Amino acid sequence: MAHQVTIKDLARHLNISVATVSRAMRDMPEIKAETRDAVLKLAKEWDYQPNLLATNLVKSRTKTIGVIVPDLAYHFFASVVKGIEEEAIARGYSLLLTQTSELYERELTNVQNLSRGQVEGFIVSISQETTDFEHLKRLQRKGIPLVFFDRDADEIDVPKVMVDNVGAAYEATKHLIENGSKRIAFLAGPSNVTVSNLRQSGYEQAMKDSGLALDETLVVHGNYNLQQAIDLTNELFELKNPPDGLVVVSDRLAVGAIVALRKRNIRIPEDVAIVSFNDEPICSIVTPTLSSVAQPTFEMGKMAITLLINQIENPESLDKPEVKVFKTELKMRESSLRVNK
Numbered sequence: 001m002a003h004q005v006t007i008k009d010l011a012r013h014l015n016i017s018v019a020t021v022s023r024a025m026r027d028m029p030e031i032k033a034e035t036r037d038a039v040l041k042l043a044k045e046w047d048y049q050p051n052l053l054a055t056n057l058v059k060s061r062t063k064t065i066g067v068i069v070p071d072l073a074y075h076f077f078a079s080v081v082k083g084i085e086e087e088a089i090a091r092g093y094s095l096l097l098t099q100t101s102e103l104y105e106r107e108l109t110n111v112q113n114l115s116r117g118q119v120e121g122f123i124v125s126i127s128q129e130t131t132d133f134e135h136l137k138r139l140q141r142k143g144i145p146l147v148f149f150d151r152d153a154d155e156i157d158v159p160k161v162m163v164d165n166v167g168a169a170y171e172a173t174k175h176l177i178e179n180g181s182k183r184i185a186f187l188a189g190p191s192n193v194t195v196s197n198l199r200q201s202g203y204e205q206a207m208k209d210s211g212l213a214l215d216e217t218l219v220v221h222g223n224y225n226l227q228q229a230i231d232l233t234n235e236l237f238e239l240k241n242p243p244d245g246l247v248v249v250s251d252r253l254a255v256g257a258i259v260a261l262r263k264r265n266i267r268i269p270e271d272v273a274i275v276s277f278n279d280e281p282i283c284s285i286v287t288p289t290l291s292s293v294a295q296p297t298f299e300m301g302k303m304a305i306t307l308l309i310n311q312i313e314n315p316e317s318l319d320k321p322e323v324k325v326f327k328t329e330l331k332m333r334e335s336s337l338r339v340n341k
Helices: 009-015 018-023 033-047 051-057 074-089 104-116 134-141 165-178 194-209 226-236 251-263 297-313 315-319
Strands: 064-069 094-099 119-125 144-151 160-163 183-189 220-221 247-248 274-278 291-294 323-326 329-331
Touching: 009 323, 018 033, 018 315, 064 074, 064 104, 074 094, 074 297, 094 104, 094 144, 104 119, 104 134, 119 194, 119 297, 134 144, 134 194, 144 297, 160 165, 160 297, 165 183, 165 194, 165 247, 165 274, 165 291, 165 329, 183 194, 183 226, 183 251, 226 251, 247 251, 251 274, 297 323
Parallel strands: 064 094, 064 119, 119 144, 144 160, 160 323, 183 220, 183 247, 247 274, 274 291
Antiparallel strands: 291 329
């Protein structure tokens, strides 16, 4: 697909800001004549076509944000959206919220539909199936503001809201080691999901720093699906030398692991200690209660909408995408606390 010239391309070539290019095209009085002429000349040479959506928004703002998440059944995503909506309302914006159900095709359709609905920008956490990011790159080429949270695409340079996934997994793994685990498995998400890979890196680093062997048979990947978590856990505990500790990429999968272990009459945490991520409400209800890494979801949502509105109201901010990284907190509960280490 041929590259569509954007206002960012013009700004980069002329070594001026996006805001200056925008003002020059609108013949704003504060722009010098020679700057305006240079912008218009280059725009004509490169056949720059203004983004009609952006042009319409200048004339009549919709003050509407498109939000795309994998699955609102996850407490994590629902809580982030709550933070997004709270701050959006306070700033005079409204949301159009969609979910992909972890499907790439649905994500693609949602982006297209929301674009036709003239949203002013997008906040996105990509689906587990998404490996082709052309639909999101197209938004970027058109100059439509975009912010990622939690799950992102490394190759797209836009503002992002994340947590320190490597550090969080490192702390969780060290916690299991300090409570007596030596052969620790990692139940991961899909291998193309950045968040899962970062957590795997933290797990591996903690094992290395503690002088424990890394066994590739103890790292298993699967979808964010309860039954698959059960199946993968059964595979781990059918090994000749099964694990005595388990780091799980999310609470939903950890519940599947607990179900599988109960059926095998394996005691938690005496035989195998478990820690996972997201600190969903079920962690305090399941037996035994589940140790989990808590993330500041509400604050992450507020930050995501703040970064997006900054882009909408200050186009020059597109030149310097920010990545906001939040700290996490390990909530220790029964599943990882051995009485006799």
